[in-house]
Amino acid sequence: SGLFGGMGGCAMIGQTMINVKTSGARTRISTFLAGVFLLILTVVLGDLVGTIPMAVLVAIMVMVSVGTFDWHSIKLSTLKRMPKSETAIMVITVAVVVATSNLAIGVVVGVFAASVMFVRRVAHLIEVRREVKAEGDQQVAYYTVQGQLLFASSNDLTTLFEYTADPEHIVIDLSQSHIWDASTVAALDTIQTKYRQHDKTVEFVGMNEFTTAFHSRLTGELGN
Numbered sequence: 001s002g003l004f005g006g007m008g009g010c011a012m013i014g015q016t017m018i019n020v021k022t023s024g025a026r027t028r029i030s031t032f033l034a035g036v037f038l039l040i041l042t043v044v045l046g047d048l049v050g051t052i053p054m055a056v057l058v059a060i061m062v063m064v065s066v067g068t069f070d071w072h073s074i075k076l077s078t079l080k081r082m083p084k085s086e087t088a089i090m091v092i093t094v095a096v097v098v099a100t101s102n103l104a105i106g107v108v109v110g111v112f113a114a115s116v117m118f119v120r121r122v123a124h125l126i127e128v129r130r131e132v133k134a135e136g137d138q139q140v141a142y143y144t145v146q147g148q149l150l151f152a153s154s155n156d157l158t159t160l161f162e163y164t165a166d167p168e169h170i171v172i173d174l175s176q177s178h179i180w181d182a183s184t185v186a187a188l189d190t191i192q193t194k195y196r197q198h199d200k201t202v203e204f205v206g207m208n209e210f211t212t213a214f215h216s217r218l219t220g221e222l223g224n
Contacts, residue, residue: 004039004042004043004046015034015038016031016034017064017067017068018064018067018068019031019034021067021068022067073090085117085120085121088113088117089110089113089114089117092109092110092113093106093107093109093110093113094106096109096110119150119151119152120152122147122148122150122152122153125147125148125153126145126146126147126148126149126153126156126157126177127145127146127147128143128144128145128146128157128160128161129143129144129146130142130143130161130162131144132166132167138167138169139167139168139169140167140169140170140171141162141166141167141169141170141171142171142173143161143170143171143172143173144173144175144176145157145173145174145176145177146176146177147176147177148177148178148180149177149178149179149180149184149187150180150181150183150184151181151183151184153184154181154183154184154186154187155183155187157184157187157188157191158187158190158191158194161191161194161195163194163195163198163200164198166195166200167200168199168200168201169200169201169203170195170200170201170202170203171202171203171205172188172191172202172203172204172205173205173206174204174205174206174207174211175205175206175207175208176206177211178208178210178211179207179210179211179214179215182218185214185215185218185219186218188204188215188219189219189220
């Protein structure tokens, strides 16, 4: 926009919403034509557009705002059903946009808030199941880890194993989980170290391809 002498703004949001809601756009060609028309207005018809009174453009933008706002999202019946975290993200984003008069800042803060709340929610979605089986003359403790393993959830992972009560051989099944960061690898190393202190061996099984490569590259390299 600046390259062609225009003023930067959030036309892409309003234009897209009006294109879909009012004009009934359904395919990519509508988006392309809308962009081409906007380019023509800026480059070819810039002088003509410049004669339009600002009050008229303000009125249009007000109607665009009214048309693009999801009024259903702020109904009390909707807010009662929605998770509190999503309502909080909406309020935070709107408050920052109004306070700064800058949509970009509001979006960045909103994305950051959504990321933090997502991590908090995922952190409590891991589950560890324990089962002791007899294999020949020895007992084997099987642990099945289920959920997404990242820095938030791996903090509690080390507390979910029975280090002293388990037999000499432990199998940890990770087929229903996924390792996302180095903190989880460090947690698995800690678990292995604790069992080793009790003269017990740990075997990790069921890792997917990404998890196997990630774990192999970092295991044993994150501690002293």
